[in-house]
Amino acid sequence: MSTEGKGSGLATLGLLAVTAIWGSTFVMIKDVVGRMLPIDFLAVRFVIAAVAMLVLFAVPVRRLGRRQAWRGLALGVLYGVAQWLQTEGIALTSPSVSGFVTGMYVVFTPFLALALFRQRFPATTWVASALAVVGLGVLALNGFTVDLGVLLTLASALLYALHIVGLGHWSKPGDAFGMSAIQMLGIAVVCVLATLPHHGPALPPDGKAWVAIVYMALVAGALAMLVQTWAQAHMPATRAAIVMTTEPVFAAGFAVALGVDALTPRMVGGGALVLAAMYMVELAPRLRRKKPAEALHHEAG
Template sequence: MFKLSKEYIADLLLLSVTIFWGSTFIIVKESINMMPTFAFLSIRFWIASILLILMFSYKLKHLNRELIRDGVILGIVLFLAYAFQTVALEYEKASIVGFLTGLNVIFTPILSAFLLKKVPSVFSQVGALLAFVGMGMMSFKGGLSLSKGDLLTIICAIFVAIQIVLTDRYSRKHDTYLLTVVEITILAILSTLVNLASEPYLFPKKWNMYLIGSFLITAIFATVYAFVIQNTAQKYTTPTKTAIIFVMEPVFAAIFGYLLGGEVLSLRAYIGAVIMFAGLFMAEVGPALVKR
């Protein structure tokens, strides 16, 4: 009987995370048209933080100084990634922001090699290259100039890569559930501080069902589920493979951008999506074929 290894199960779970993240690009873009950016992030992450604390309250007694320190570092890096990405959505299409965030697939192997001394396999390197080429086809608009939204998203991609590499290091020595609690709580605190310093109010002036649904979807699925899975699954896979899997996020961002926001892409962009899937296939299936 065919049995999936822990690594493949971890990779499948990480892929499920990209579906939720991809679906939230258009949701967040619509939501920040209704209220200030950091006010939205504050509410989203406080809901997620409270849920995590309630879920893992029985573990809180095991918190220690080292775990809190590493969780704070992860939270700060992740906050910077979200901040740059969410502000970028004010200037660029959700699908394009999703594509450029995928640049972390190039930054992650480099950081992994230098910081973790982990050189990716040949299949992962080829997969990352294919993912990068496909992403370029999806996002390239015919000129070499970058918009403000593009630049903000590239900075976001760098912080995403740093977060992936640090998660690989910290998840192997700490309780991943507690690590997630600290990480998301720091996200909530920083979002609130920035909001109070730069925006006039925290809660939306007018509540509606779209905003309520947006908070619940982004908090429960795109935050609680996503980061519990990421912090746990990365114990069993590599940073480079994680980055290659996460590059599927822009593909799902394009799908949901079309379904929910009517954003239509070019034929070249769809070909790029196929190449990105080929890169993921290479990274996942290549090592198994060689073993056989």
């Protein structure tokens, strides 16, 4: 798998677009889950996304080798269980704490990449991971106690990190359509199974909820998974994780823009730290590579 190259910058922009889309959904999700069970919301959302992707990408799915298909399904199951645990956890703790603990995947990712695939990272990556965690804490935390909700959310963060590492290792640019569709199938199966102890998946209560769920299924679900799968074929897993920690920054920005929240110094400070972490792993290395090239060019002139 190629993790660097010409597609790297475009992959970063794609991943930023995905996190912006995810950030835009927080206000909608809060409204919908106030009127239907969170696990029903997840089941309906991901079933719609899976059906759409399997229809649109039937040919790429058939072209996947058996090994890639099983890898995609396993990654989807990981992501689906993570979504389920995160949803159960947020019911037992505050959204701000949930957002912070979920963002801990940025810490788990380099350790898992090192342990599972012997991937090594420069010191700046580890510093950037720590900086991102501090930024998330400033942005999200007003208090913190370890309870069952925090533990469930921490488990979801570990599974998200496994998904990021696995996707970064197995994803290939040519398999993005098929892999993303198979992953979405795995997510949908997990979410539907999670509703069975209650009653099975219940449908949205009204038209407004349907519109929100269809948007989150097709744009924040299917399209986002496709772009993430393609992007991670062009960049290391830890870099992807740090870029994705901008999600709560986008969420806070949308909340302020829509008048749901007021802009606070904590938002500005926390967001700045997260963006600084992304700068460390994205822009700084590019500038360091560019300067010697420029110096060589001037000497040759």
